[in-house]
Amino acid sequence: LEELVGEIERPRIHLQVVGDLGALDAAKAQALLRCAQEMVTNAIKHSGAHNLWLHLGCDRDGIRLEARDDGHGAEQVVEGFGLRGIRERLAAFRGALEVTSGADGFAASIRLPAGGAPA
Numbered sequence: 001l002e003e004l005v006g007e008i009e010r011p012r013i014h015l016q017v018v019g020d021l022g023a024l025d026a027a028k029a030q031a032l033l034r035c036a037q038e039m040v041t042n043a044i045k046h047s048g049a050h051n052l053w054l055h056l057g058c059d060r061d062g063i064r065l066e067a068r069d070d071g072h073g074a075e076q077v078v079e080g081f082g083l084r085g086i087r088e089r090l091a092a093f094r095g096a097l098e099v100t101s102g103a104d105g106f107a108a109s110i111r112l113p114a115g116g117a118p119a
């Protein structure tokens with residue numbers, strides 16, 4: 001993730017990683033990286049955001065990736081290929097995606113449950 005966000009100038013990306021992700025298996029790590037890439041791409045292409053906050057953390061229930069920007073948002077979220085791709089990627093792990101958008105920007109919450117192999 002640090003490499004992904006390291007050279008992006010706008011929006012400014014604030015990355016926070018919390019918890020021990022050392023035991024994260026390669027398939028879930030790949031899925032999370034692709035989800036983060038999509039969040040960054042959306043912020044660059046669609047939001048007009050100055051900032052994007054990415055928070056990755058884990059606890060006993062699983063892993064959560066939160067993305068929030070300060071862009072213009074939208075009254076209604078229309079899922080294109082990117083968000084559909086995230087949902088499909090997460091479904092393989094029984095994960096979930098929640099999105100919100102409004103005048104204060106776009107936000108996405110990605111959750112992968114603890115343990116388990118792809119479905």
